[in-house]
Amino acid sequence: MTDKMKVMIVEDEEITRKGILAKIDWEALELDLADEAEDAESALDILESRKVDLIITDICLPRMDGFELIRDVVGQGKQAKFIVISGHDKFEYARTAMKYKVTEYLLKPIKEADLNESLRKMKQELLDQRSLDSRMRDAAHLTDQQRQQWRDEWLGRLLGAHSPGPGDLEHFREHIGWRGSDHAVVSVMSLAPLAEGRPGLPEDLLYFGLRNIYREVAAEEKTETLLFRHPQVPGEYVFLSGGSEAHLKTRLYSLFYAYIEAIKQYLRMQATIGVGTACQGLGQIGRSYADASFAVRERILRGAGSVIDYGSLSRPQQPARLPQIDRELLLCLEERKKTQALACVRAMFERMEAERHRLNHLDVQEMIIRAYMLVKKHAEDNWPGQEGERTLTDDVPRLLTSWQSLDEAERWFSRLIERYFDRTAHAADRTGKDIVDIVRKYIDTHFHQDIGLQFISETYHIHPIYFSRIFKEHVGRSFNGYLTGKRMERARELLRDTSLRLQEIAEIVGYEDPKYFSKVYKKYYGASPSLRGETLERERDR
Known part of the structure; x- marks a missing residue:
């Protein structure tokens, strides 16, 4: 064990x-x-x-x-x-x-x-x-397929935060056959279908095709270059190249542009390759990898289907004037103006396009995340619980690094706004029972928050007295009684299973005043929460 x-x-x-x-x-x-x-x-x-x-x-x-x-x-x-x-x-x-x-x-x-x-x-x-x-030193008896997987894992480890020691590096050289010089460069390749929405090849088959195409393209090159699949980053392919520092990158540009064209021809995919800075030996390639990763993500501004050298990227003297659309977009959401909201999104991306020479991909990500979080928060505030979360279910961190162009990012954000307003139209058609079910599920996981009838009324445009009546009809308890019950059940668990102080438990379950919490608890269970033994005894008798 x-x-x-x-x-x-x-x-x-x-x-x-x-x-x-x-x-x-x-x-x-x-x-x-x-x-x-x-x-x-x-x-x-x-x-x-x-x-x-x-x-x-x-x-x-x-x-x-x-x-x-x-x-x-x-x-x-x-x-x-x-x-x-x-x-x-x-x-x-x-x-x-x-x-x-x-x-x-x-x-x-x-x-x-x-x-x-x-x-x-x-x-x-x-x-x-x-x-x-545990497997790093067991490569001597591997099959070809196992050796390929082992090599991928080992190279991925070299790129990580914890670089292996000199002994491990020598072991790697021996079993992988790396003959590169002291100078090494890491390059990162991203792939996307030429037509958006076109299904891609299975990952293993794609990797097989990429290796075969690369062997043909690189047959006449004099560089020592390994192509491998990053074991921790899905869909990312990495090159490790060695050679004379003076001529290494020149030869790589020629090789990579030929490779990009071959991938486009045979696999119908668009490749972009970011080239990192040169470093001294395998033990220092982590920094070169970080620079190459940064460079390949600049495709959203500099164009996909190209080779982007980190050394060619420079920060302008004057910072870009980033568009501030928060207020306008929020107003459109509040007033349910779909056309104007989409126009705000269009304006944001037009400004990014105009300022692209002063931006890098992190600036673009920051603007998109800021606008996305505004829409997400508005959805969650207006549709409590899982419904608000389901409205915006995209894997945003993955998308931020996968977009090939500003146009692709804009299409995604416009679809997000479309979904938001579709959900708004659907919400207007809800029945009273639908609202009760949503609110009850929300209370089950958010009972510690400040939830009141006024909040429910403003969120769902339903009269608080009417909501109270239908809540009791469908649930069998009043709204306040159900909320208090959930809080007391959690408080009872914390009293039983932890040594937290009463003040801490009160705050965890949604009460700022510990004295008021104790009063409510005693009324609910018939014993003060400070008397833990008596409280649990009464609990067993209920």
Whole structure:
């Protein structure tokens, strides 16, 4: 039986730490608590003396922030995974998290389901990484297909945050046959169908075709170049090239443009290749890979189907004037003006087109995310619960890095606005029972929020007295009685299963005043929550 992975929580507010502890499904995820820390310095001290696998950290910490903690831990070579939490929905925070290869970014108040899903994903990534570690030195007796997979995994590891040591590099050279010089360049290729919506080939078949085409195109080249599939980034293909620094990139441009044309001819796909900076040896290719990844995503502004050299990208002296459409778009959503909302989207992309020489793809992503979050929040505010979330179900982080052009991004955002207004029209046709079912499901997961009849009335344009009557008819309890019951059931669980203080439990279930919480609890269960034993005894008698 393997040891459980250890989790550390770094958060300066004790009540938030305790809330996180209560939300983690320790048993189902097979995790143990390593320790808690109220600041980054304490967390680093803990890491000196014990093993920690998963770290949940707030960004805003005293003296040393969460990103500085991540930087120090990664710099020490510790193979821990991070989940970042923040009370601020700022794109700059998400961008910094991506810089440190942190993919799990949660906003407060943290949803229990989101937290546990992030922990599950991070745990699986660690298990996969450790499985690769155990197989790294077993390549001598592999079949050709296994050797290809092993090579892909090994090269993917070289590109990661934790580079192998000199001994591992020599082992890699021996079994893969790398003969590249001290200078190496990483290039990244993205692919898209020539016609939008055209189905692509199965991944394994596509990879087979790409390797065969590459061997033919590169037959006359003098560069040592390996093509492989990134094991952690779906749909990404990476080149590792070696040779004389003075002539390496010149030969690569010729090779890559010929390869792009061959892919277009034989596979009916459009390829774009980003070329990173040259580096000294395999141990330093992580930086070259990061630059190549940045360059290939510049296709949204510089054009797909080309070779984009990171060294040719420069930041203009004057920053771009980014369009501010938030106020206009919000007004269109509030007043349900579909045509004007689509015009706002068109104006945003027209401005980006006009300023493309001053922008990079991160600027484009920031504008799109800002507008998307505005629409998403308006949908969730107007349609509580899962219905609002279902309206905007696209995998936005994946889409941000997959678009080939501004036109493609604009078509997606316009379809998003269309879906929003389709949902608005559908909402106007709801029956009273439909609204009751939606609100009841919303209460089940959001009972800790400030939910009142006025909120329901404004959201669904239904009279509060009428809603109260039909809610009781369909549910069998009054609206306030149902809401209070859900809060009390959760409070009872926390009293039974945790050592949280009453003030902390009161806040978790939606009461700011602990005295009022105690009064409601006593009325509901017949015993004060401070008398935990008596409360549970009465619970068994109910």
